[in-house]
Amino acid sequence: MELSSLQSINNEQKIVDMNPSAKIFKEGFSAASENQSPSFKDTLRDGIREVGSLLEDSEEKTIETITGRNENIHEAMIATEKAETAVKFMTQIRNKALEAYNDILRMQF
Amino acid sequence: MSDLFDALDVSASALSAERIRMNVTSSNLANAQTTRTDDGGPYQRKDAIFEAVPFRKELALALSNEPSLHEVKVAQIINDTSAPKMVYQPNHPDANPDGYVAFPNINTMEEMVNLITASRTYEANVTAINAAKNMMNKALEIGRK
Numbered sequence A: 001m002e003l004s005s006l007q008s009i010n011n012e013q014k015i016v017d018m019n020p021s022a023k024i025f026k027e028g029f030s031a032a033s034e035n036q037s038p039s040f041k042d043t044l045r046d047g048i049r050e051v052g053s054l055l056e057d058s059e060e061k062t063i064e065t066i067t068g069r070n071e072n073i074h075e076a077m078i079a080t081e082k083a084e085t086a087v088k089f090m091t092q093i094r095n096k097a098l099e100a101y102n103d104i105l106r107m108q109f
Numbered sequence B: 001m002s003d004l005f006d007a008l009d010v011s012a013s014a015l016s017a018e019r020i021r022m023n024v025t026s027s028n029l030a031n032a033q034t035t036r037t038d039d040g041g042p043y044q045r046k047d048a049i050f051e052a053v054p055f056r057k058e059l060a061l062a063l064s065n066e067p068s069l070h071e072v073k074v075a076q077i078i079n080d081t082s083a084p085k086m087v088y089q090p091n092h093p094d095a096n097p098d099g100y101v102a103f104p105n106i107n108t109m110e111e112m113v114n115l116i117t118a119s120r121t122y123e124a125n126v127t128a129i130n131a132a133k134n135m136m137n138k139a140l141e142i143g144r145k
Helices: A005-018 A020-033 A040-067 A073-106 B002-030 B057-062 B108-139
Strands: B046-054 B070-079 B085-088 B100-103
Touching: A040 A073, A073 B002, A073 B108, B002 B046, B002 B070, B002 B108
Parallel strands: none
Antiparallel strands: B046 B070, B085 B100
């Protein structure tokens, strides 16, 4: 049985009215396409940028210590530890995201 | 993300302060017998004064809560104004008209204790940094199968 386009729109409206979660999904979808709220992609990108800045910071501190401009060795060491922890954290997030992605792919209908 | 590393930054400030105290103590020990300086007179014993500075005060006040973390800064390095030790050595080139030479009032034992204190405090703060880092790494293991 073929649904005419008018009938499909009518059905969609009925579904959205009956199911509140579908309403939220629809609003979120339109909001994301209008760029009203930061998407997951933006959050991820900001996070990766911050990890990059921590890595740059550790490199800068190490060079300062080696050339003798900064006498505090511990600052370079702590900056390195911060960068290492940030990278480990980022790796874990990536693992979880990939796992979620694979779970969704494995879904069968 | 910066909140995670607050403990590391506070401990880093302690390491810097203890390193400065170590330098001052080394200077005192090296100059325990110095009778002349650029200003004339014997070497004056130096002391490093620490003060607690609220950590990220502006941010905490903006969030309208009291800053609970304090980091340590060296406020100033002051000269000890106690009287120098007078030793009777009339043939010394720096002797005053009465034949007494003014030696710095530095107690070697006291400086050694300061040295040990600075060193142990340094180690304690390094242990604190390692503990904080291990806690963070353990948190990353949540959900690991």
